[in-house]
Amino acid sequence: MKKSLFSFSIxxxxVLAIMVTLAMEACKSKKKVAEPAPPPAPVEEVEETPPPAPPAPAPEEVAAQKLENAFNQVAAAGNTSIANQSVEETLSMFSNQEAPVLIVIHEENGIKDYDEPTTIRKYLEYLKDTKKNLNYISDIRLDANGKVSELELRRK
Structure with missing residues (x-):
């Protein structure tokens, strides 16, 4: 049997075309691997400056933090003598024992409603008796000597 020459050559x-195509694909992938990577971009040297130091806290902020701690100590005192000692230490932070303490009970449109005004001594005695500090400092005023002259509190 004789095969036709035409079908044999096709x-x-x-087959020859498939082999050539595969060979070309293999060469392309080798070229991609063989190509050198582009040089890295030049890195500019930047002097790292340390971040600016945070501004020193205002005297009012420092006094408010100390007072919060003092109020918590009075409320958490284990016995009366420790509570009385904490009350006396706290009173030393005020300009006088009759410094006003205002407790905001409601605020609307910038208008504040206050509970009955009290003094710092009465407020500290209240903390000592109830053993609960339910307020936080919302405004504090210091006199020229750096002692607290007026205090405004709000419910937590």
């Missing part, structure tokens, strides 16, 4: 040509 199948050979097809």
């Amino acid at each position: 199948s050979r040509a097809l």
